[in-house]
Amino acid sequence: xxxxxxxxxxxxxxxxxxxxxxxxxxxxxxxxxxxxxxxxxxxxxxxxxxxxxxxxxxxxxxxxxxxxxxxxxxxxxxxxxxxxxxxxxxxxxxxxxxxxxxxxxxxxxxxxxxxxxxxxxxxxxxxxxxxxxxxxxxxxxxxxxxxxxxxxxxxxxxxxxxxxxxxxxxxxxxxxxxxxxxxxxxxxxxxxxxxxxxxxxxxxxxxxxxxx
Amino acid sequence: xxxxxxxxxxxxxxxxxxxxxxxxxxxxxxxxxxxxxxxxxxxxxxxxxxxxxxxxxxxxxxxxxxxxxxxxxxxxxxxxxxxxxxxxxxxxxxxxxxxxxxxxxxxxxxxxxxxxxxxx
Numbered sequence: 001x002x003x004x005x006x007x008x009x010x011x012x013x014x015x016x017x018x019x020x021x022x023x024x025x026x027x028x029x030x031x032x033x034x035x036x037x038x039x040x041x042x043x044x045x046x047x048x049x050x051x052x053x054x055x056x057x058x059x060x061x062x063x064x065x066x067x068x069x070x071x072x073x074x075x076x077x078x079x080x081x082x083x084x085x086x087x088x089x090x091x092x093x094x095x096x097x098x099x100x101x102x103x104x105x106x107x108x109x110x111x112x113x114x115x116x117x118x119x120x121x122x123x124x125x126x127x128x129x130x131x132x133x134x135x136x137x138x139x140x141x142x143x144x145x146x147x148x149x150x151x152x153x154x155x156x157x158x159x160x161x162x163x164x165x166x167x168x169x170x171x172x173x174x175x176x177x178x179x180x181x182x183x184x185x186x187x188x189x190x191x192x193x194x195x196x197x198x199x200x201x202x203x204x205x206x207x208x209x210x211x212x
Numbered sequence: 213x214x215x216x217x218x219x220x221x222x223x224x225x226x227x228x229x230x231x232x233x234x235x236x237x238x239x240x241x242x243x244x245x246x247x248x249x250x251x252x253x254x255x256x257x258x259x260x261x262x263x264x265x266x267x268x269x270x271x272x273x274x275x276x277x278x279x280x281x282x283x284x285x286x287x288x289x290x291x292x293x294x295x296x297x298x299x300x301x302x303x304x305x306x307x308x309x310x311x312x313x314x315x316x317x318x319x320x321x322x323x324x325x326x327x328x329x330x331x332x
Contacts, residue, residue, distance in 0.1 A: 018278045019285040021232070022266035025222055033218055049218045057225045060232075 001027050003148045006073040013063055021060055028074045029056050031150030034172060035078075038157045040085055048085070055080045072148035146201050147194065155194055219262040226265055233282070233297075234265030240300040255288040255296060264288055269297060 006028070012020040029052060036048050055077050059066060066076045147153055154172045163169070169187040170176045178186060226234035241248045252261050264286035270278030279297075283290035 016268060016271050018268045018270060018282045019263070021226075021268060022263045022285070025262070025266055029222075030215055030218060033215060046217065049215070049221060053218065053221050053225055056222070057229065060226070060229055 001074075001149045001151075003072040003145070006148060007068045010063065010066060010068050010073055013060075024059075024073070025056065028077065028150050029053075031154055031172075032074060032077055032081075035150060035154045035157050036081065036085065038154065043085060048081075051081050051084045052077065054084075071145065074148055074150045074153070075144045078144065078153075142201060143198075146197050152190075152194055152197075155190055159191065159194065219260060222262055223265045231268050232265065233267045233269060236269055236297060236300045237265065240296065240303060243303045251296060255292050261286075 009020055009024055009027075013024065033049055033052050036052065037045050040048060058080075059077070066073060070076075071079065143156075144153065147156055151172060151174075155169060158168055158172065166184055166187050167176070169191070170178070170183045173186065173190060175183055175186050223234060226232045227238035229235050237248055237251050241251055248261075252264075255264070264282070267282045267286060270276075270282065279290050279294055282288070283293055
């Protein structure tokens with residue numbers, strides 16, 4: 001679901017469309033919980049669910065809190081919950097720099113100058129970085145805007161963790177019912193597509209940060 | 213990607229949001245002293261009512277098509293859905309304004325008194 005589709009959902013919601021809130025829940029909220037649970041393995045899953053749900057309910061009550069001309073709806077929720085997650089988690093963690101280009105390069109032999117900070121154990125943590133650091137806020141914003149689909153973000157989170165198991169990707173992509181070969185092929189197609197987006201993103205990242 | 217707990221808290225959360233089917237059914241269940249599951253059974257809802265409860269009530273100016281959209285999306289019987297919504301509307305109309313209830317009671321009492329006078 002791209003940004004325009006998400007904007008359309010928001011507009012439909014404003015117009016009172018009867019089913020769109022449920023669509024937002026299924027297409028954006030549920031995948032977002034998966035993304036955040038992977039990014040914040042230290043935070044109890046229930047707590048993440050509660051925070052995301054509070055954000056969702058707030059949106060349902062006051063949809064004008066979201067500016068459709070700004071970030072995508074999924075990123076709005078992610079940013080909204082990010083601050084709460086940061087509070088929940090605290091700021092006492094050490095962080096290590098890791099380059100996702102190494103991960104990308106390993107899998108597709110293509111250098112990408114896109115760097116993200118990650119916390120211990122190579123767990124990527126977009127949201128906290130957004131809050132803590134302007135550099136990461138901008139960098140994360142670029143990445144998330146390029147991949148507005150929460151499912152894509154969940155796949156990216158797995159990719160950044162170095163997950164190689166097709167089953168985990170299939171689970172995120174909701175294609176576990178497909179025959180093994182089709183499943184592999186579909187996972188590969190999605191990974192290739194996401195890597196392509198990241199490749200395209202590299203010049204923007206360089207321009208935005210290396211040229212400072 | 214269905215997450216049972218998340219769906220459950222979505223169902224609970226939307227119960228307090230006016231304008232949602234979840235809220236309508238929660239109020240109806242409370243007033244009629246039945247469980248939400250009873251009402252869902254009445255609608256012929258499947259195992260997971262999340263879709264239905266997260267739907268907004270049909271808009272007045274497109275009531276029929278909205279009902280159809282909701283029924284198709286949530287897998288419920290449209291006629292039964294309309295019946296429940298109408299039932300909830302009636303109950304809300306009376307329960308939300310104490311004055312109306314008082315007025316009705318007063319009118320009923322006056323009628324009773326008049327009847328008694330006629331009898332004597």
